[in-house]
Amino acid sequence: MKDQNAIAMAAIYAFLAIAAAFFAIPLIIMLLTSFKTAEEVREGSIFFLPESWSLAAWGKAWGEACIGRVCEGIGGNFWNSVLITVLATSISLLLASLNGFALAQWRLRMSGPILGMLLIGAFIPYQIMIYPLVRLFATGGMHQTLGAIVTVHVLFGLPILTLIFRNFYIGLPEELIKAARVDGAGFFQIYGMIIVPMSVNVFLVAAILSITGVWNDYLLGLIFAGPNFQPMTVSLQNLVGTQMGLPEYNVNMAATILTALPPLAVYLLSGKYFVRGVTAGAVKG
Amino acid sequence: MTRVEIDGVERAYGAVKVLKGIHLDIEPGEFVVLLGPSGCGKSTLLASIAGLDPVQGGEIRFDGRDVARDEPSDREIGMVFQSYALYPTMTVRKNMSFALRVAGMAKPEIDERVNWAAGVLQIEPLLERKPAALSGGQRQRVAIGRALVRKAKVFLFDEPLSNLDAKLRGEMRAEIKALHEKLQTTFIYVTHDQIEAMTLATRIAVMSGGEIQQFGTPDEIYRFPQTRFVADFIGAPSMNFVDAVLRVEGGRASLEMGQVRVELDDYAFAAPPRDGQPVIFGTRPERITLQGDPSPGAIPARVTGVEPMGADTLVWLDTDGHRWSARVSPEEANALGREVHARPDPQGISLFEPESERRL
Amino acid sequence: MRIRPQTLARLVLVPTILLTVIGVYGSILWTVNISFTSSGFLPTGKYVGLDRYYELWGQARWRVAYTNLFVFGGLYIFFCIGAGLLLAIALDQGVRGRSFFQTIFLYPIALSFIVTGLAWRWILNPTTGLEAYVRGLGYEGFSFGWLSDPDMAIFTLVIAGVWHSAGLMMVIIFAGLQSIDGEIWRAGRVDGISRFHMYRGVVLPMLFPVFVTCLVLLAMNVVRSYDLVVAMTGGGPGYSTDVPAKYIVDHLFDRANIGRASAGATMLLLTVMAIIALSTYLGRKETRR
């Protein structure tokens, strides 16, 4: 019996180790490749360690790599992505938390249908909506502007974020809001002075969900951001896809890791909040 | 000191009428307790007075001014909730000063008021703590303090003590009473605890099914219940009832219960009694004496249980199929056999009309 | 006069409602409407009935793309949930270093599908990646050229997709396993039921709603799968790995055939509605039991 258990546990650990290798290897290979020189990449194998650790590929990816004929790297697009993510996330969080508060605590007769309308919309693939939105922005003179890309991110991010806030606020006692109203606080005072300080954790979870979602987006950035505000994912794909001559795999991998770094950092730093954030979509309303 | 007049207030959730035209005239500085079973509409009435729940009919007047459509904050009320509803992210001081800060009061005056209220409630050492670091009784005090600082004209309490343990409840009860005496403000207090109602109230409004059953002093409510519901609801154990028939012979009224007759010489009839009129007879447990031997006016009964309560003893009786109780001294209880005779005190009798269940 | 807080509560909802009604529902109606017109480079108002749908289904590329939705989707969902389940059960056996393993299994979900696609494209590239490495070890005959094989390329998408999403399934299923009352395990031990039979007969059926959630989550990824295909295969070789999401975007922007793209989008919408209906039905059936 004891032996059987030991064998079973050994098998489990072996399985977990193999799985861990499967998940870890792509990242390891990307890292190794990004530190190699162009020559080494061509001659060596993907699993070999770099002979001399070189940062050249990273520097090139950031500032010199050519996308088509423009050789400025993807550093500038990094800042575009930061700008889009910060704007879209702050606006979404503000709207979503206000919505969640309004839907949860004010006994509005239409709150059920409104939530339903938001959530059903959240299931529809973007492909069905992008062209009309392009036309709409073009009509408003906003096509391929910062405003357009931020607006679409807010539009598509709001349903799930609103649901997260609503689900938290619905659990708060009604008496809290009643007490505040007797104390003379208005809607925004109750929101700002009582509700927001109570929901810091929820803001964190929602922010993680929004940041990773907006940062990792490709399709919306491709269509709505335009050349001036092109996010990093789009320029990364262009960099890898449009190289002339021999592909510089080390530069590609450095650029890929640069693009992956911010959400990876969020993942590693936020721990259990990240899990709550990415599974928040799983809780049904 | 504010007079509160509630005049025909109505409230319905969909088709369900929760308040069916409530009338209450509360004198300035009174301590009115709304008492009634769960779900009878007490909280709804209180929320209507506070302005938290819109009313659909009737008026609520503070000193003659109709406030029924005003926002809660415009009514100059203070309110204490059952769950305390303290703002969890704010310190006690911040909790208490919140209303004043929202109103834009100057800082020195805010400090002065908070310190005054903290002094009254003896919570000065707690001012910098968060609600999570307070005990139930301390939270309760803070909740009251939050109402105090506003120097409200009317104080509303919704079952403020029901989350406390029995001992603390007794202490807080005394403190709230002392507070009322000190402030002389109008208090309206919801509870379903009779002891609280009896000890605190200048007048009690007994509610049932969205209506006021009786509005009177604790003594009136206890001794002269106006409806069978009030008689039954007030007092523990509740009043003993039995069906009987009125006899009027030569201007003297008496009551006939099977073989037993009880003289009603001292009973103050609301309407002239008729001979042969069926009634419900009621008497409180402590208004019954138990004897071993039969005597005129004593009802034969069998003892089904004895519960010593310390100061007195409850004796449970079976009187021809009715379950009665009698409160007697421990000595008397010890002397009893199985068959006894229960003799109601003629001074402590209540009679109700069987149809309307109103007092005769 | 001050505005009542209830009024403000309604007012703060207005921007979101407007945005959603116009941006989501208005756009859907617009697209469905256009799918019945002869629109090409620009939308026109000339209605042609179901012509665009016949045209769509008459095209081999769309049929491949639509079939791929189910080939890729079926395999992706099956392997994600399967791998997630195995990993979750393995981690549920009281192993040490659980949070270490979890961190490794879950990190890909933080990456975009573009990054995922590029990484796997690099690894599966025959001349530089795995194939070259194994040949370098001396196995000259080894070949792993799925990426450039029209029949096999779709499976490389499955590998990359499972790598990306299996960790999330593991976390969700693991949470479900943890939420099962310990008493049930003790009852099973008392009755002498093996762990394997406990999982198969008792625990997994209890997790049915969790699997429905996983299914919905993954199905949404499948329907939206655009980035992964673009980054990894670009739809090729030929159009062997095309998917509806890519087909629609290509026809909207590169091929300027809005009508046909809209017909494709409407087909995708119908597919999504069928998935929603199915999952609601599964959810209902579960609660009725």
Ligand SMILES: Nc1ncnc2c1ncn2[C@@H]1O[C@H](COP(=O)(O)OP(=O)(O)OP(=O)(O)O)[C@@H](O)[C@H]1O
């Ligand atoms: N939002 C609501 N919708 C529908 N019915 C309600 C609502 N709020 C209260 N009610 C109903 O109104 C009636 C009165 O409720 P209320 O809270 O005033 O009772 P209460 O006397 O305070 O009871 P308790 O002693 O339990 O607090 C109850 O029957 C309750 O079910």
Ligand SMILES: [Mg+2]
């Ligand atoms: Mg109540």
